[in-house]
Amino acid sequence: MNQTFTSSDFIVDCLEDFWKTNKDKFPEVTKLLLNFDNGGENSSRRTQFMKRIVDFVENEKIEIELAYYPPYHSKYNPIERVWGVLEKHWNGSLLDSVSKVIGFAKSMTYNGVSPIVKLVDKVYTTGVKLTEVEMSEVEKKIIRLTGLENWSVRVPCLG
Template sequence: MATVTPVGIFLPSSDEIFFYGVVSKVTSDCLVDRLVDWWETVKERFSQITTLVINLDNGPENHSRRTQFMQRLLDFAQRYQMTIRLAYYPPYHSKYNPVERCWGILEQHWNGSLLDTIDTVMQYARTMTWKGKSPVVALVTTIYQTGVKLTKEAMGAMESQIQRLPSLEKWFVDIKCSSPTIRDD
């Protein structure tokens, strides 16, 4: 039996949900690929953005000390010439994370239905609503390799472009692009 894992991006200011059903293991690469997919669809609307603030849980694939995650976000910051600010929710505080409320609505929407196929899961995701809006829904069939990480030396070199808030080093992180250049998108 195939499985699908929900990954989401929620924009609280506009009540927009971007739902990705992932059939592979969710990895750092998977999460950053979803961020790139999302950004490519909205970047014209947000062309004035120079700092992208991302509120995250502190999951193992997106932890601020996860080398592959940080490298991929640095690549994102370089590619789109912006600062990425990561703000992590502390453990056991997911109730304050707005995207968790979206997942709750999705769970209520399928309300104990038999989710026996990927198509069924995706259809439920397409027909849910959040404050009167349906999510943007996509199925992700890319298979991601687990265990990808940087060496300590490579991570050390990358840290020069990462600023960690003193005394909250793992909870509040800025990833800066190395030099201002003209965007090539």
């Protein structure tokens, strides 16, 4: 949860935090599959997002595959079901403070599992973009599935 804009940097910072905290639990993992809706901040055409994902792969030495749900197919996205459970959990409550929202999020369960909930205090800006030249260097490091270039992207670990 954050108190600022949801941006490409916010999403990748959260991924970095999660992986730093949990990678020792999964020493055999060599690839992460990330399923996304088509939010603007995590689009495979968002230059800052793709740069940050490539940087993550290079720093962590792990491959990432990005798989995007098509528009209007949120019913297949598990996170949408989690949101529905959270909304029912706090239904009728006045969400008048950050601590109350975090408390509800920490106390909910989905299929018997409680979510990891952290408040991000960093302030993010939106609209961070690479130049065409910078993005062409990023594109050299990613593989887009032919015919599904926007929906299926692999960032191999080359190091």
